[in-house]
Every structure is written in structure tokens, then in C-alpha cells.
Amino acid sequence: MPLTVDMLLAGPRGRRLCLEVLRLAPDGPAVRDATWAVSWAARALAENPGTILAIGGDSSSFTEPEVSPAEAAAALERVAMPELTDALLFEALSIAVDLAAYWQPPSGEDVLAGTEELRPVLERVAAAVAGTPGIEWWESGVERNAQARVRWENYPASTEAPDEISARWRSEQVAEEVDFAQQLDNVRRSGSWWSTPAARLPRSTRVRAAGGPVGLTLVEDSLGWTSAHVQPIAAPDGEVIEIDGPEAWAALCRRHPFPLTASRRNVWEWTTGREGMWVQPDWAAVAGEAAGVHLSVSGYLATAGRVIELGDLGASTVAGWGPDETFWFTPVEPSAPEEEWVCDGPAWRVA
Numbered sequence: 266m267p268l269t270v271d272m273l274l275a276g277p278r279g280r281r282l283c284l285e286v287l288r289l290a291p292d293g294p295a296v297r298d299a300t301w302a303v304s305w306a307a308r309a310l311a312e313n314p315g316t317i318l319a320i321g322g323d324s325s326s327f328t329e330p331e332v333s334p335a336e337a338a339a340a341l342e343r344v345a346m347p348e349l350t351d352a353l354l355f356e357a358l359s360i361a362v363d364l365a366a367y368w369q370p371p372s373g374e375d376v377l378a379g380t381e382e383l384r385p386v387l388e389r390v391a392a393a394v395a396g397t398p399g400i401e402w403w404e405s406g407v408e409r410n411a412q413a414r415v416r417w418e419n420y421p422a423s424t425e426a427p428d429e430i431s432a433r434w435r436s437e438q439v440a441e442e443v444d445f446a447q448q449l450d451n452v453r454r455s456g457s458w459w460s461t462p463a464a465r466l467p468r469s470t471r472v473r474a475a476g477g478p479v480g481l482t483l484v485e486d487s488l489g490w491t492s493a494h495v496q497p498i499a500a501p502d503g504e505v506i507e508i509d510g511p512e513a514w515a516a517l518c519r520r521h522p523f524p525l526t527a528s529r530r531n532v533w534e535w536t537t538g539r540e541g542m543w544v545q546p547d548w549a550a551v552a553g554e555a556a557g558v559h560l561s562v563s564g565y566l567a568t569a570g571r572v573i574e575l576g577d578l579g580a581s582t583v584a585g586w587g588p589d590e591t592f593w594f595t596p597v598e599p600s601a602p603e604e605e606w607v608c609d610g611p612a613w614r615v616a
Contacts, residue, residue, distance in 0.1 A: 266509040268404050272567035273391040275511075277371065278361050279566035280378040283390040285357040290347040299340040303377065305330045306337035310380075311373030334382035341386045349397045356611075358483065358562070358588070365485040367536045367570060367584040368458040403562035406507050407591050408471040409500035413478040414597070415470070416494040423465045427594050428552065434463035435549040438525065445527035456528040458536075459585025462548040462558065462592040469498055469597070470589045477606060481613045483562075483587050491608045492616070497601040501593060503556030508583070509564040511573045514546075517558075518573070518581045523547035526579065533582060537572045542579025552594035559591040 273279035288303070290296050308314045309332070317329070347353060364372065377383060394400065402408070416422060423430070445456055470480035477495060508514055522544045529543045551558065560568075565588035573581045605616040 266404060266563060268395050268400060268563040270388060270391040270395055272563060274387060276567040277375055277570040278365060280387055281361040281375055282357050282566060283387040284378045285360045286390050287341050287344045289353055289357055290344050295343045299344050302332050302337040302340035305332040306334055307373030307377045310376040312370040314373060334377055334380040337377060338382045338386050346393055349393060351399045362483045362485055362588060363487050365570060368455055368532045370535050407505050407559040411472045412469040412498050412500050413472050414467060414496045414498055415478055415480045417490050418492045425465060427466055427596060430463045430465045431549040431552045431594060441528045442525055449527065455532050458532040460545040460583055461586045467593040467597045469591050477613050479589050480587060481606060485585060485587060493606050494603050495606050496599050496603040498597045499600040501556045501595045501597055503595065506555045506558040508560045511568045511571060514568055514583055515573050515575055517546040518544050518575055521547040521550040522578055537582060539572050539580060544575065544578050544581050556595045557591050557593040560586050560588060562588040
């Protein structure tokens with residue numbers, strides 16, 4: 266599905282991408298002023314802004330600046346649109362993905378990016394991004410001819426069959442719901458926050474030339490891994506369900522609903538502000554109709570972290586799923602030897 270301005274501005278990660286594009290503009294007075302304004306405006310909007318520590322000097326003379334969203338928007342408006350190179354867009358995307366966190370209230374920057382004051386500024390960026398020729402791969406379905414798995418350092422390879430993994434996932438989800446349902450009065454208890462298929466299933470992303478699979482970099486709330494094992498795979502035959510926006514996710518939830526209000530009601534209320542019933546797709550049931558399920562980059566930007574209303578079923582959200590990631594419900598076969606990759610500064614390379 267082609268990426269549009271409305272899709273970018275509707276999703277929390279899409280808005281954050283647009284904000285990061287401006288923050289990655291070449292350094293200069295306008296960029297520094299905008300960075301300062303966004304930082305203080307975001308701090309005022311954050312539910313948990315943290316504490317400022319003064320080291321040396323007279324801290325009693327410090328007065329925290331008061332910067333409104335309108336003032337932050339004005340500062341961003343003065344930043345010239347940077348050249349939207351592949352490298353800049355991939356860096357902005359990586360930042361927007363890495364800063365996603367669905368077990369806590371949204372960051373001040375995410376709240377700021379969702380204000381009406383910033384919409385005209387981000388709309389200008391969204392229009393430029395959506396019109397960039399180099400983002401075709403963001404909009405495309407699974408790239409079957411260039412897939413690779415990423416296994417992070419110290420994570421053993423799974424030998425369990427995918428159908429067994431999916432069946433165990435459902436049993437564990439049911440058990441978690443029962444457990445949380447017995448403590449509904451505990452409004453601070455945090456449970457599972459993701460809505461992906463089972464984490465132990467085989468999963469892969471496309472390989473982009475020398476940079477390797479995008480799954481090395483496009484990781485939500487990454488843990489700072491510095492090495493990984495990369496295994497090229499042959500994509501299995503069979504249908505791959507494409508999640509290219511909230512409508513596709515909603516359709517999956519309606520077709521195979523899995524209620525999980527008890528376990529998600531706290532964490533998803535914290536991150537979305539919505540209180541009520543929650544569901545996600547029953548991935549064990551989905552596995553019976555497809556070989557895999559793929560979340561496109563554009564689908565991620567428009568959908569991840571967003572409340573997807575489902576009428577009488579409640580609502581859902583996409584959480585914990587990397588852009589361009591495919592979960593496979595059937596066994597996958599390697600197509601080349603596994604290699605060790607290491608993080609060399611901002612980029613990954615073969616060790």
C-alpha cells in the first residue's frame with residue numbers, strides 16, 4: 266500500500282519519524298534552537314519527565330524554561346528540509362523504531378508530535394517523505410527472494426516445530442489471562458505488552474545490499490546488542506498475510522479474536538490512554554490459514570502503538586513488532602551458511 270501523508274500522521278511512529286527527519290538536518294543555529302525547544306516542550310508534556318541534576322555552580326539560580334508546543338513548532342518551522350537520502354531516512358526510521366515503548370506512558374516527544382500545534386510542521390515533512398522515490402521497499406510486501414533471520418548474541422537457536430510453538434503460545438496466553446483476571450484490582454501490575462506471534466517462531470526481514478537484513482537495525486527498544494548471527498533463508502511457499510495498515514490488523518482481529526483484557530489492560534492503557542476491552546489476533550488460529558504474516562514498513566508507521574477500534578470486540582494495537590518483519594508459521598530452510606555480524610558504530614558488518 267502506498268505510504269500517504271495521512272498514514273504517517275495517524276501513527277505515533279510515523280509522526281516520530283517526521284520529527285526525527287527535522288532533527289537530523291545539518292547542524293546549524295536553527296537545528297540547535299529547534300532541538301532545545303523540542304526538548305523542553307517535550308519535558309513539560311511527559312508523564313515521567315525525570316529529574317534534572319546540577320553538578321557544580323549555583324543550582325538555585327536555574328529556572329526550567331517553559332516552552333509551549335506552539336513555540337516548539339515555530340522553531341521546527343525554521344529548520345530547512347534536509348535532503349531525504351536513503352541514509353537519512355533509514356536513520357530517522359531506526360530512531361523512531363528504537364524509541365517505541367509500549368509498557369509505559371508515551372515519551373514527551375511522542376506526545377508533542379501528536380499535538381495540533383506540530384501537525385502543520387510534520388505534515389510538510391510527511392509530504393516530502395511520502396513523495397520520495399527511495400521508499401518503495403517501505404510500501405512493498407514480503408521480499409521472498411532476499412530474507413534472512415537474525416539471532417542475537419547469547420540467544421540459542423530454536424529446534425521446536427513452528428506448530429508446536431504456536432500451540433504452546435496459545436496455552437501460555439490463556440494461563441496468563443487467567444492469572445491476571447484474579448488480580449483485576451491491581452492497577453499497577455504490568456504483564457506482557459506485545460501483540461506479536463510467538464517470539465520463538467522463525468522470523469526474518471529483507472536483506473538490503475551490504476547493510477545486511479534490516480532486522481539488525483530496526484528493533485523496538487533495542488538492548489544494545491553488538492553481535493548477531495545472520496542466516497539467509499528460503500522463504501516458505503504459501504500465503505503470507507500482509508499487514509499494511511490498521512484495516513488489515515483489524516480484519517485479522519475480527520477473523521480470529523483473542524481476548525486479553527486482563528493481561529494488557531494496564532500496560533496498553535498506560536501507553537495509549539484508552540481504557541476498555543482489548544484483543545489481538547489468535548496467532549495459533551492464523552497459523553492454520555497462512556505460511557506467515559508480514560508487517561510492512563508503511564504498515565508499521567501507520568499502525569504500531571495506535572488504538573485500533575474494533576466495535577463490540579474492544580480495541581487492539583500493534584506492539585513489539587519490527588517493521589518489515591515476517592513471522593513464519595511453517596519451517597524455514599537456510600539458503601546460505603550462517604554468518605556472525607558485529608555492530609561497528611552506527612552500522613553492522615560481517616565479523
